Amino acid sequence: MAPAALAMALALVAAAPAETLTVNGKDYVAACARDVRLTVDERSGIYTLADGERRYSLVPGFDVARVNGRTVYLEGPVLFRDGELIVPAGLFARPAAARAAAADGTIPLRKVVLDAGHGGQDCGALGPGRVREKDITLSVARRLKTLLEARGVEVVMTRTGDRYVPLLDRSELANQSGADLFLSIHCNACPSGDVSGVETFALSWSITDLTRAQKAAARLSPDDLLDGASRRVSRGAEQAIFSAYLGEQRRQSLDLARSIQAELAGKLAEADRGVKVKNLSVLRETYVPAALAEVGFITYPDTEDKMRSVAWRQKIAEALAAGLGRYARGESVRIERIAGTAARPAQLAGR
Ligand SMILES: [Zn+2]
Numbered sequence: 001m002a003p004a005a006l007a008m009a010l011a012l013v014a015a016a017p018a019e020t021l022t023v024n025g026k027d028y029v030a031a032c033a034r035d036v037r038l039t040v041d042e043r044s045g046i047y048t049l050a051d052g053e054r055r056y057s058l059v060p061g062f063d064v065a066r067v068n069g070r071t072v073y074l075e076g077p078v079l080f081r082d083g084e085l086i087v088p089a090g091l092f093a094r095p096a097a098a099r100a101a102a103a104d105g106t107i108p109l110r111k112v113v114l115d116a117g118h119g120g121q122d123c124g125a126l127g128p129g130r131v132r133e134k135d136i137t138l139s140v141a142r143r144l145k146t147l148l149e150a151r152g153v154e155v156v157m158t159r160t161g162d163r164y165v166p167l168l169d170r171s172e173l174a175n176q177s178g179a180d181l182f183l184s185i186h187c188n189a190c191p192s193g194d195v196s197g198v199e200t201f202a203l204s205w206s207i208t209d210l211t212r213a214q215k216a217a218a219r220l221s222p223d224d225l226l227d228g229a230s231r232r233v234s235r236g237a238e239q240a241i242f243s244a245y246l247g248e249q250r251r252q253s254l255d256l257a258r259s260i261q262a263e264l265a266g267k268l269a270e271a272d273r274g275v276k277v278k279n280l281s282v283l284r285e286t287y288v289p290a291a292l293a294e295v296g297f298i299t300y301p302d303t304e305d306k307m308r309s310v311a312w313r314q315k316i317a318e319a320l321a322a323g324l325g326r327y328a329r330g331e332s333v334r335i336e337r338i339a340g341t342a343a344r345p346a347q348l349a350g351r
Contacts, residue, residue, distance in 0.1 A: 120164025
């Protein structure tokens, strides 16, 4: 917990049964209408509720919470009402492991955005046998869409055909879609043609969450989600809220990248180049958990040959689906080393 100067602890005990309020058609209860302890970290803006068995981390204005370290999605945003923190009633009704594996094989995700890299006049990387990255990424994304939909996940595609879509538009679609995560699919390239393997990217630490929050607060202000009292929060407080939110999003993005990388390297039996971090536009501008998978080196003749086959592209899609399933079930793997990207091939520039 933060030092005393940063944290204010309030012990609150419910005197009466929880009273249900209706806000925007949804049931809410006071966060403290139970036998819980509420603390707030004034620096990060994260509220923590703890009772005997569960610990809830909440950020006002957002419909995401952590319950015993697991992410849960709420029916509506955490709000202030008459100076009191209120939460969607379903929060306390949920089992702690709300996103545990479903027995029927469905993936416990509601909605994902799939981004087939490049498109239109932007062909991406080119293999020695003229296979184009933009065609492979679209084929894999379409196959992954089919797999996910069959498992009960709604899929939004940044492009469904051979079309150029600006990077910011791809992020914006993810930000406005209400999706649980964003996955960008690419093929790697190396001019010498002798490098192979798979790797997955998450956002670099070279850009801080506060820097992103300052931009996000301007673009994605939660004002319209909050009632009058909270609308008076200062720009600084607002940035702190976003910063806390983005810090959480960054942790989830790393989990996502680790899960995808484990399945890509395992299922494709390709060289495991690891999870890496880089300040990529498509990750930096996206405010839901986001990762970029490099599903193989198109410049490696053997890999290019495999990518020509439907069966291999299907296998890539299946590995990515398994990665998303692993992430959704909270089974992200621990990877000791997050590699730097100094020797990154030039193809990634401008992404
Ligand atoms: Zn690419």
